[in-house]
Amino acid sequence: MEKEAKIYVAGGQSLIGAAILRELESQGYGHLLGKYTEGLDLTDPSQVDAYFATTKPEYVFLAAGKSGGIRANQKYPAELMRDNLLSECHVIHSAYQQGVKKLLYLASSCSYPKLCLQPMKEEYLMAGHLEPSNEAYATAKIAGIKLCQAYRRQYGVNFICAIPANAFGPGDDFSEEDSHVIPGLIRRMHEAKQKEDSSFLIWGTGAPRREFIFSRDLAEACILVMKKYEEVEPINLGLGSDISIAELAGLVKEIIGFPGEISFDPSKPDGMPVKLLDSRKLQALNWEPRTPFKSALAATYQWFLQSEEKQDRGPRVEEKIRQTGRN
Ligand code: GDP
Numbered sequence: 432m433e434k435e436a437k438i439y440v441a442g443g444q445s446l447i448g449a450a451i452l453r454e455l456e457s458q459g460y461g462h463l464l465g466k467y468t469e470g471l472d473l474t475d476p477s478q479v480d481a482y483f484a485t486t487k488p489e490y491v492f493l494a495a496g497k498s499g500g501i502r503a504n505q506k507y508p509a510e511l512m513r514d515n516l517l518s519e520c521h522v523i524h525s526a527y528q529q530g531v532k533k534l535l536y537l538a539s540s541c542s543y544p545k546l547c548l549q550p551m552k553e554e555y556l557m558a559g560h561l562e563p564s565n566e567a568y569a570t571a572k573i574a575g576i577k578l579c580q581a582y583r584r585q586y587g588v589n590f591i592c593a594i595p596a597n598a599f600g601p602g603d604d605f606s607e608e609d610s611h612v613i614p615g616l617i618r619r620m621h622e623a624k625q626k627e628d629s630s631f632l633i634w635g636t637g638a639p640r641r642e643f644i645f646s647r648d649l650a651e652a653c654i655l656v657m658k659k660y661e662e663v664e665p666i667n668l669g670l671g672s673d674i675s676i677a678e679l680a681g682l683v684k685e686i687i688g689f690p691g692e693i694s695f696d697p698s699k700p701d702g703m704p705v706k707l708l709d710s711r712k713l714q715a716l717n718w719e720p721r722t723p724f725k726s727a728l729a730a731t732y733q734w735f736l737q738s739e740e741k742q743d744r745g746p747r748v749e750e751k752i753r754q755t756g757r758n
Pocket of ligand 1: 499500501502541565597609610611612613615616619633634635639641676699700701702703
């Protein structure tokens with residue numbers, strides 16, 4: 432991928448898409464598309480066709496499609512599935528029609544079966560039933576993988592797929608209900624501290640384990656994979672270690688400085704018991720994460736505080752579902 436190549440990041444306003452754009456910029460890529468495309472509706476084929484025909488990108492990072500945490504997946508399965516199916520369908524087809532040199536599609540670790548062997552190898556995809564709470568979204572993400580593989584087989588295009596661990600970082604959706612666990616815990620615990628609550632309730636049992644990847648580190652991995660990975664099978668993007676939700680809550684408590692007790696609400700769903708990727712293929716490309724987990728959490732909390740300050744000065748827009756390419 433040459434420094435002057437035209438690179439389009441579909442979903443450039445999402446957590447991962449925006450991080451990819453920032454990382455490409457900092458690595459000296461000068462011809463970037465996708466930063467100011469809020470008005471472009473990727474579920475509309477005519478808009479996507481026209482955008483590709485006008486801009487003619489050479490490389491495409493496909494980090495588009497709505498996503499959300501466990502509650503959003505339960506509340507909006509149709510919306511999440513439709514948005515992802517349509518946007519991946521149109522972007523992949525237009526990329527093929529316009530002769531894009533290489534496309535990287537980002538799926539999600541919830542594409543693996545609910546009771547998958549751990550750590551999850553790429554070959555375990557579709558080897559069992561999906562977790563019911565995010566089945567609709569996960570099915571759409573799997574369809575994206577299969578679509579890339581089908582275009583590759585039929586048209587010989589260089590479209591590859593990656594499966595990231597649970598991403599988090601600045602610019603995430605920090606809504607109380609619909610966000611993923613890290614931004615959700617940050618918002619709720621921050622507010623509990625402000626209200627001087629004596630205790631804080633975590634959803635579920637706290638026992639599930641998750642592998643988290645900082646958005647900037649994930650962006651680096653995506654760029655590396657775009658440059659070096661050529662296989663038909665997807666490649667996992669993780670760091671190889673996980674923590675329990677209870678342990679995570681302890682770290683968030685420390686960073687926020689919440690003095691109260693933490694307790695659990697087992698009436699809320701746990702989701703998949705464990706999600707840990709086997710990322711040996713990524714390690715073989717000489718990738719390792721740059722940011723220690725605690726510093727990444729602290730940076731994310733700082734970003735949240737600054738954005739709250741800004742919002743206090745202007746009207747607050749409560750977003751129900753955010754645009755990201757991850758779960
Ligand atoms: P998942 O990785 O697809 O299961 O999605 P999430 O990031 O939404 O949730 C991860 C785990 O954290 C689940 O077991 C949730 O029950 C648990 N959890 C605990 N507290 C929260 C919270 O405040 N928000 C969210 N989204 N999840 C929470």
